[in-house]
Structures are given as structure tokens and as C-alpha cells.
Amino acid sequence: MKNTAVKIATILLMITLLFGCLDGRELSELEIVIGIGIDSADDPDSIKLTAQVVNVSQLGLSGSGGDPDSKPYWNAATTGTTIFEAIRQITHKTGNRLFVPHCEVVIYSKDVAKQGLYKHLDFFLRAIEMRLTSFILIAEGKAGEVLDAKPQTEELPAVNIYNLVKSYGFTSHLYDVTLKEFSSRLISEATAPVAPLIKVVQEGENKDVQVMGLAVFKEDKMIDELNMDETRGLLWVINEVKSGVLIVPTPEESGVAVFEIETAKGKVKPEITDDGKIIMHIDIKLQANLSEQTTAEKLARPEIFEKLQDNMSEVVVQEIMSAYEKSSKTGSDIFGFGDMIHKKYNKKWHEQLEEDWEEIYKTIEFDIKVDSKITKTNLLKNPVTQKLGG
Amino acid sequence: MFGYLTRKINYYFLKAANDKANFRTNTGSATPVSIIAEPIDKDLSKNIENVKNVMSNSCDLAVHEFCFGYNRKHTGALIYISSLTDRGEIHKHVLNPLMYDSLMLKNNETENMFDIEDIGRSLLSITEYSVIIQLKELIEKLLSGSSILLVHGSTKALAINTIKVETRGVQEPDTESVVRGPREGFNENIKTNISLIRRKLKDPALCIEEMTIGELSNTKVAIVYLKTLANPKIVDEVRKRLSRIKIDAILESGYIEEFIEDAPYSIFSTVSNSEKPDKVASKLLEGRVAILVDGTPFVLMVPMIFAESFQSSEDYYSRPFLSSILRILRIIAFFLSILGPALYVALTVFHQELIPTQLLISVAAGHEKVPFPAILEALLMLIVFDILREAGVRLPSAIGQTISIVGALVLGQAAVEAGLISPIMVIVVATTAISSFAVTPQTDSSTVLRYFYLFLAGIAGGFGVMMGMLITLMHLASLRSFGVPYLWPVAPLNFSALKDVFIRAPIWKMDKRPSALKWDVDLQRQSRNLRPSPEKQEQ
Numbered sequence: 001m002k003n004t005a006v007k008i009a010t011i012l013l014m015i016t017l018l019f020g021c022l023d024g025r026e027l028s029e030l031e032i033v034i035g036i037g038i039d040s041a042d043d044p045d046s047i048k049l050t051a052q053v054v055n056v057s058q059l060g061l062s063g064s065g066g067d068p069d070s071k072p073y074w075n076a077a078t079t080g081t082t083i084f085e086a087i088r089q090i091t092h093k094t095g096n097r098l099f100v101p102h103c104e105v106v107i108y109s110k111d112v113a114k115q116g117l118y119k120h121l122d123f124f125l126r127a128i129e130m131r132l133t134s135f136i137l138i139a140e141g142k143a144g145e146v147l148d149a150k151p152q153t154e155e156l157p158a159v160n161i162y163n164l165v166k167s168y169g170f171t172s173h174l175y176d177v178t179l180k181e182f183s184s185r186l187i188s189e190a191t192a193p194v195a196p197l198i199k200v201v202q203e204g205e206n207k208d209v210q211v212m213g214l215a216v217f218k219e220d221k222m223i224d225e226l227n228m229d230e231t232r233g234l235l236w237v238i239n240e241v242k243s244g245v246l247i248v249p250t251p252e253e254s255g256v257a258v259f260e261i262e263t264a265k266g267k268v269k270p271e272i273t274d275d276g277k278i279i280m281h282i283d284i285k286l287q288a289n290l291s292e293q294t295t296a297e298k299l300a301r302p303e304i305f306e307k308l309q310d311n312m313s314e315v316v317v318q319e320i321m322s323a324y325e326k327s328s329k330t331g332s333d334i335f336g337f338g339d340m341i342h343k344k345y346n347k348k349w350h351e352q353l354e355e356d357w358e359e360i361y362k363t364i365e366f367d368i369k370v371d372s373k374i375t376k377t378n379l380l381k382n383p384v385t386q387k388l389g390g
Numbered sequence: 391m392f393g394y395l396t397r398k399i400n401y402y403f404l405k406a407a408n409d410k411a412n413f414r415t416n417t418g419s420a421t422p423v424s425i426i427a428e429p430i431d432k433d434l435s436k437n438i439e440n441v442k443n444v445m446s447n448s449c450d451l452a453v454h455e456f457c458f459g460y461n462r463k464h465t466g467a468l469i470y471i472s473s474l475t476d477r478g479e480i481h482k483h484v485l486n487p488l489m490y491d492s493l494m495l496k497n498n499e500t501e502n503m504f505d506i507e508d509i510g511r512s513l514l515s516i517t518e519y520s521v522i523i524q525l526k527e528l529i530e531k532l533l534s535g536s537s538i539l540l541v542h543g544s545t546k547a548l549a550i551n552t553i554k555v556e557t558r559g560v561q562e563p564d565t566e567s568v569v570r571g572p573r574e575g576f577n578e579n580i581k582t583n584i585s586l587i588r589r590k591l592k593d594p595a596l597c598i599e600e601m602t603i604g605e606l607s608n609t610k611v612a613i614v615y616l617k618t619l620a621n622p623k624i625v626d627e628v629r630k631r632l633s634r635i636k637i638d639a640i641l642e643s644g645y646i647e648e649f650i651e652d653a654p655y656s657i658f659s660t661v662s663n664s665e666k667p668d669k670v671a672s673k674l675l676e677g678r679v680a681i682l683v684d685g686t687p688f689v690l691m692v693p694m695i696f697a698e699s700f701q702s703s704e705d706y707y708s709r710p711f712l713s714s715i716l717r718i719l720r721i722i723a724f725f726l727s728i729l730g731p732a733l734y735v736a737l738t739v740f741h742q743e744l745i746p747t748q749l750l751i752s753v754a755a756g757h758e759k760v761p762f763p764a765i766l767e768a769l770l771m772l773i774v775f776d777i778l779r780e781a782g783v784r785l786p787s788a789i790g791q792t793i794s795i796v797g798a799l800v801l802g803q804a805a806v807e808a809g810l811i812s813p814i815m816v817i818v819v820a821t822t823a824i825s826s827f828a829v830t831p832q833t834d835s836s837t838v839l840r841y842f843y844l845f846l847a848g849i850a851g852g853f854g855v856m857m858g859m860l861i862t863l864m865h866l867a868s869l870r871s872f873g874v875p876y877l878w879p880v881a882p883l884n885f886s887a888l889k890d891v892f893i894r895a896p897i898w899k900m901d902k903r904p905s906a907l908k909w910d911v912d913l914q915r916q917s918r919n920l921r922p923s924p925e926k927q928e929q
Contacts, residue, residue: 015849016849023740024739024740024848024851025739025740025742026738026739026757026763026764027738027739027742027753027754027757027764028754028757028758028760030742030754032742032747032750032751032754034747054751054754056751056754056755056758057755057758057759059751059752059755099742101742101743102742102743102747102750104747129743131743159747159748
């Protein structure tokens with residue numbers, strides 16, 4: 001009995017003394033980083049890193065204390081030759097170590113992206129604390145400025161940017177590229193990385209940020225941009241269209257019918273014909289509902305619907321082709337066709353295609369089938385202006 | 391100098407040893423064993439003398455000597471303890487028949503009056519009496535409230551039950567109040583308590599075995615079980631464990647609980663208790679054994695399983711849907727109450743990356759001005775809360791309210807405004823506190839576990855909490871209550887019994903008795919297919 005008591009006491013003592021507090025850190029010792037921006041510095045060998053740190057006392061729950069003029073965040077900037085060096089240099093300013101697991105966005109400026117991202121990406125992929133679910137963005141202009149444009153409804157710019165990217169599905173004009181997605185595209189032999197573009201827009205006195213379009217990379221260097229429609233062309237193929245607005249010309253009068261995409265499914269099947277042609281069979285199933293029309297004609301008729309559906313499919317095909325044409329100029333395979341062929345025709349890929357895929361990519365032929373369906377006309381069957389049109 | 395000191399110390403040592411020895415002899419002489427062992431004498435005055443001696447001339451010892459019978463030629467004495475007996479009863483049913491009715495008897499009829507059994511049989515109008523021959527027995531009866539009738543020339547005495555009991559009425563118990571269900575509760579009188587159970591289970595198989603425990607208190611303890619349902623091995627075990635208790639007094643069933651439980655060093659109780667007859671009856675119907683103790687409304691029931699902590703008698707009186715939700719809520723509340731502060735500390739000190747960004751910012755904002763580490767903050771709040779609770783329980787309810795107001799103001803508001811405690815911590819501790827009251831049978835174990843986990847979380851974060859949970863789980867799995875695994879029916883798994891653990895199935899569905907308590911009894915407690923449905927109409 002006495003022996004057991006001594007043993008238990010020893011074990012307890014060892015637990016408390018030897019464990020210490022492991023790697024416990026009190027909240028007040030942390031600088032919570034919610035966004036990181038990377039710009040080129042004056043010195044071409046180094047970069048300027050902006051870390052957006054939450055100023056928690058400004059975001060206080062009770063609102064007691066705190067200066068209304070001061071911002072709820074603090075963009076701590078420093079220069080260094082590498083990301084990690086810069087991040088540690090910031091402690092000269094913050095006093096505490098930066099805590100990066102909550103970093104929602106990583107923004108590179110365009111000029112950094114054009115020089116090549118790989119050396120500025122390694123840290124984020126390697127760091128234990130960092131999350132691969134952070135979004136990666138490319139800023140037109142300075143990344144630091146993007147992080148400093150105070151949003152109107154959100155308190156924190158980085159959180160605002162995160163929400164902007166996250167809600168891309170409303171238009172499908174961009175795409176939420178995480179660090180994981182970006183790096184897996186980077187690792188791939190054929191697929192080219194993409195990243196959404198962000199820019200600061202001056203609206204009167206306020207600076208707003210706006211995300212749209214994609215930056216296209218070749219290896220790790222940014223070489224091109226996709227506009228909104230081209231971006232959606234890409235998203236159709238990789239099955240990432242969530243919703244969005246399709247503007248379709250009406251068959252009889254000059255005007256447009258506007259559709260909201262309800263569901264969209266994209267499937268790609270690569271085929272190499274016997275004579276060596278590469279054909280991509282793209283099969284897109286699309287359901288949309290009529291949300292708006294600018295003409296007075298009565299659209300809710302089966303024969304008109306059929307024509308509208310054809311027109312809609314035409315619009316989708318145009319979007320896909322425009323994305324392809326843009327990317328084929330630079331030869332960067334944003335769709336990942338190369339990887340699909342690699343999977344299906346493993347032998348042929350290694351023997352014939354792998355070497356000059358870039359050139360072959362430009363010669364791909366398409367067989368696009370779009371199956372569009374109009375499911376409903378929302379609350380109106382016929383436009384109220386029907387009388388005018390007769 | 392030193393010589394003086396050593397002499398002084400020796401003196402005290404000797405004195406202490408002497409005192410001890412004296413104490414022993416004193417207690418020895420307090421109970422005159424020699425007299426007690428004697429049988430009742432023929433001589434009345436000697437008997438009275440003996441009783442007075444044994445009772446150390448206590449002021450409430452009443453000795454009434456009187457004459458009775460034809461021509462009043464017999465002498466007798468009635469001895470009772472005035473504080474325990476009902477005097478009206480004595481006058482009406484003992485003295486009246488003896489002193490007046492016996493006068494009517496003729497001379498030859500009173501010859502037999504020396505035979506004390508005849509008095510009981512033919513004269514006294516009282517139902518409960520017994521014949522005694524030993525002085526020891528006499529004293530025992532006297533102390534439990536009987537009146538002793540001694541007749542000169544007889545070596546026997548009559549112990550007449552004239553006990554008067556001051557008792558509360560059958561009231562609604564404070565600890566287990568219900569919205570729907572019977573409101574009666576046990577009181578401090580074992581007779582009343584047994585009657586309450588009897589009234590629920592009108593079956594001859596209801597066995598009530600009485601025994602007396604406690605050298606000085608001579609407390610009545612009753613083992614109650616249904617002979618047809620209770621496992622005789624468990625009943626035997628209860629009998630055995632009860633009979634080995636040698637103690638001077640049993641003041642509450644808690645004493646008994648500590649002597650008979652399977653794991654005395656466990657923080658989990660393996661003996662359940664209740665104040666409600668309907669709950670005890672339902673446990674008896676599942677083959678359990680109840681232990682009633684005189685002087686307390688709390689009845690013990692064995693064996694206990696852990697799942698019982700989450701069951702309330704009201705679960706079975708209200709509809710199964712609400713009951714099932716409440717069951718799940720209670721289980722959640724139990725986990726909250728043991729893990730709340732520990733998880734808070736583990737998350738905010740060790741695993742900040744697990745908290746959603748917005749929440750982390752809020753938590754950090756609340757913690758910004760707090761000068762203590764999170765573990766200390768949590769510990770402070772918990773200790774203050776436990777002090778408040780303890781103070782509130784012991785105080786009369788009028789002052790208790792003041793305590794709660796002061797507590798709410800000091801804890802909830804002032805501490806936060808002074809920047810000593812973060813508002814989130816207040817929420818965590820408040821939630822924990824409320825949760826712990828949702829599972830009343832485990833309130834004591836959850837209080838201990840809460841500190842245990844908090845301590846582990848402070849040392850090793852989530853890893854520590856996980857280790858603690860594992861230790862607790864292993865301990866729970868190793869517990870047995872009178873041979874029944876404590877975690878039954880979850881481990882070992884019994885599917886059909888799970889109907890009454892996480893959910894409460896409709897009563898017509900639970901047609902089997904718990905198999906963990908079974909022996910060779912039919913487990914079917916009601917016929918199958920009792921599900922009510924509209925009658926099929928024949929065309």
C-alpha cells in the first residue's frame with residue numbers, strides 16, 4: 001500500500017515536471033496572421049513580406065477601450081531574401097512569433113509571379129503550422145496595397161478577400177485555388193497552375209478590392225491572364241462551375257434572355273485516334289432557369305425553349321473554346337488534358353507526347369457536347385410587357 | 391535544562407498512555423456486562439433496580455409500579471422510556487385493562503396471572519407484544535420504544551410495542567422533483583418507507599429482511615427484493631456484506647454504502663440511491679436489491695450500472711421522444727461538465743489552429759487583458775464557483791439568494807470588467823456548472839474529473855485530455871457492482887438493452903428485463919406485440 005502510494009506520487013511528479021507545458025503558448029503571446037502578401041523589393045534578390053496581424057484589442061468583444069481611428073489589423077512589413085527570413089524578421093516589429101495556421105490568403109504581386117513563384121512557395125508548403133487550404137492569389141499592383149484596402153462590411157481585409165474568393169460560385173468567374181491545388185498543378189508534368197487575380201479599385205475615396213479572372217502560369221512563372229468568360233470556359237471543363245449568369249440571345253427578336261446556372265456537370269474523355277489525332281470529348285450537362293429577359297416575346301414555348309437551349313449550348317462552347325485558344329497561344333495546359341491522356345494512354349504519353357506536349361497541346365481537336373436544359377422560368381411565365389410586343 | 395525537558399516529555403508520554411488505558415476501562419464499565427447477561431429475576435424490585443442501573447438512572451426512564459388483579463393482590467411494574475413511547479396508548483391499552491378490567495375477574499381466575507403470556511393473550515388490547523426472558527433483550531426492547539411489563543414472581547416479561555415516532559409526512563423529495571409522476575417520497579421512518587414500497591408492489595414475492603446494524607445505534611436496516619426476480623446470489627452477497635459491518639452507529643445510508651461498495655477508492659459510486667418509492671419499485675422489478683436504513687429517506691439500490699446515472703424516473707412517464715432527447719442531452723451535459731474547462735485550456739493554449747479563425751479572434755480579444763495563463767484563470771473560476779455552490783447549499787434559502795446575486799455579479803461582471811477573467815472563460819465555467827447539475831447522480835464524480843482533466847490539459851493539452859479519458863474509460867470498464875459490469879450494456883455490448891441507454895424506447899418495446907441481472911428467471915416482462923394500433927375492421 002505504502003509502496004503503491006510512493007509509486008503513484010513519483011509518476012505524478014514525473015508527469016508534471018518532465019512534461020512541463022509541452023509547446024503550450026498563451027493566446028496573448030500569439031500574433032495571429034490572417035493574410036500574407038509578397039511583393040518585390042528594391043533589391044532584386046529580396047522580397048518584401050507583408051503579414052496582416054489581427055489587432056485583437058481593437059476587435060474587443062465589449063468594445064471597451066480602443067481608439068476608433070486605429071485599424072483592427074496591422075500590416076507588418078519587412079524585407080528579406082527568403083520568406084522564412086522575412087517572417088522571422090517581423091518579430092523585430094511584433095515582439096511575438098507570428099502564428100500562421102490561420103493565414104487565409106497568400107497574395108503574390110504580379111511582378112513576383114512573373115519572375116517565378118517556386119522559391120517563394122516552398123516555405124508555405126513545408127511549414128508545419130501552415131495550412132494547404134489557404135487561398136493563393138495574384139495581385140495586380142502591390143500585394144501590400146491589396147491587404148490594406150479596408151473593406152466596408154468586414155473588419156479585416158484578409159478575411160474579406162477570403163470571402164470574395166470563397167463565394168466565386170455565384171458567377172464562376174474565378175476559382176478558389178488553394179496552396180494544395182496550386183502546388184499539385186505545379187508538380188504535374190503537363191497541367192499549368194492558375195491562380196485568381198485580385199486588384200484594388202478606387203471608388204471615390206474608398207479603395208475596394210475586386211477578384212476576377214485567373215492568372216495562367218507556365219511552370220512557376222505567370223505568363224498570361226484569363227478574363228471572366230475564359231475563366232468560366234476553363235471551369236466548365238474541370239467541372240467547377242457552381243452557378244453563374246448566362247446571357248443568351250433570343251431566337252426571334254434582338255434581345256437577350258438571361259439564365260441562372262442551376263447545376264452544371266462537365267466530363268472529359270480523351271481519345272487518340274488511329275492516325276494520331278488527339279480528340280477531347282467534352283460532355284457538359286447544364287440546367288438553367290430563366291431569370292431575366294429583355295425582350296417582350298413569349299419565351300415560354302417549347303419550340304422557343306429548344307432554340308434557346310441550343311443558343312445556350314453555343315455560348316458555353318464559345319466560352320470553352322475561348323479559354324482553349326487563349327491558353328494554346330502560350331501552350332500552357334490549364335485544363336489538365338495532358339494528365340488525362342497520361343492516365344489513359346500511359347505508354348503513348350511517355351513514348352510520343354511527353355516531350356513536346358506544349359506543341360501538341362496546340363493541335364488538340366474538340367468534340368464538345370453541351371446538353372442544356374431550361375428547367376423553369378421562376379415566378380413569371382410570360383413577361384409583363386407582352387402587350388407591347390404583341 | 392535538557393534533563394528537565396526529557397523528564398517533562400516522558401511525563402506527558404506516560405500521562406497519555408495512562409489516559410488511554412483509563413479511557414478503555416471507563417468505556418468497559420459503562421456497560422455493565424455482568425448484569426445484562428442475567429435472566430429476569432423473580433423479584434420485581436431487583437429487576438427494577440437492575441434496569442435502573444443499566445440505564446444509568448436516565449431521567450426519561452419511567453418506572454410505574456402498580457397493583458392489579460383480584461383484590462389487587464398482584465404487583466407489577468411497567469417500565470418505558472417516556473421520550474420514545476406513546477403514553478396515551480399505554481394508558482388506554484395496557485394500564486386500563488390491567489388495573490380496571492382485571493378487578494372484575496374472580497379470585498380463581500387470577501391465579502394464572504403469574505403466567506405473563508396469559509396477560510398478553512387475554513388482557514391487553516394491543517397487537518404487538520413479545521415475551522422476553524433475558525435482561526439484555528429487555529434493554530434492547532426498551533431502547534427501541536417498547537414498554538416492558540414485569541410481574542412480581544414471573545421470570546418472564548412482556549415487551550409491548552407502544553412506540554411513538556416523530557416523523558415527517560410523505561412529502562415530495564427535494565432532490566428528485568418531477569413534473570409528471572408521483573410526488574411522494576420516503577421519509578426517515580423505515581416502516582413508512584417499507585409501506586410505500588409495498589403499496590407499489592402488491593405481490594407476496596416482495597421479501598423484506600430486517601437486520602440491526604450498529605453497536606450503539608442499533609439501526610434497523612431492511613433488505614428488500616422480489617424473490618421471483620432478484621438473483622439469489624446477489625441477495626446473498628448483500629446479506630453477507632451487510633452482516634460484516636461492525637460499527638458503533640449507522641446514521642445514514644451513506645455509511646452502509648461505503649461499507650458494501652465494490653470499489654471504495656473509485657470516484658464513481660457503484661451503489662445508487664433514491665428518495666422515490668416509484669424509482670425503487672422499478673429497480674426492484676428489474677431484479678435489483680434495495681437496502682432501506684432507518685433514519686434516512688435515501689434508499690440504496692444494488693447493483694448499479696453507469697447508464698442509470700442518465701436515467702430519470704420521469705423519462706418513463708413522459709413520451710419517449712422527449713425522453714430520448716433528454717437522455718442524449720444529459721450525456722452531452724456530462725461530457726461538457728467534465729471536459730469544458732479542460733478543452734478550453736487545451737484549445738486556447740495548445741491547439742489554437744483548431745479554432746475557427748473568427749472564433750479565435752474573439753477568444754483572443756477576450757483574453758487580451760487577462761494577466762493569468764489560461765489554466766490559472768480556469769482554476770480560479772472553478773474554485774470560486776465550487777465555493778459559491780458550497781456556500782449556497784449550506785445557507786438558508788433566504789441568504790442563499792444573496793450568495794447567488796453576489797456570485798453572479800462578482801464572477802460574471804466585475805471580474806470581466808476588471809480584466810481578471812475573460813468573458814469566454816465565464817461562459818465556459820457557467821456552462822460547465824449548469825451541465826454538472828443536469829446529471830445529478832454523477833455530480834460528485836464529475837467535479838473531481840473536471841479538475842483532473844483541467845490539470846492534464848494544462849500539462850499536455852489535447853493529448854493529456856485524451857490520456858485522461860483513456861484512464862477514465864479503462865477504470866470504468868474495470869468496475870463491477872455486485873458482479874455486474876459497470877458499463878453494461880455498452881461494454882459488454884447488449885443490443886436489446888441499449889433501448890434504454892442513449893434513448894428511451896417506447897414502453898411496449900422494452901419487453902425484456904435487463905439480462906445482466908438474470909439468473910434462471912424468465913426475462914420476458916410483458917407480452918410482445920403490445921404496440922397499440924387501430925383495430926382491423928372485418929368486412
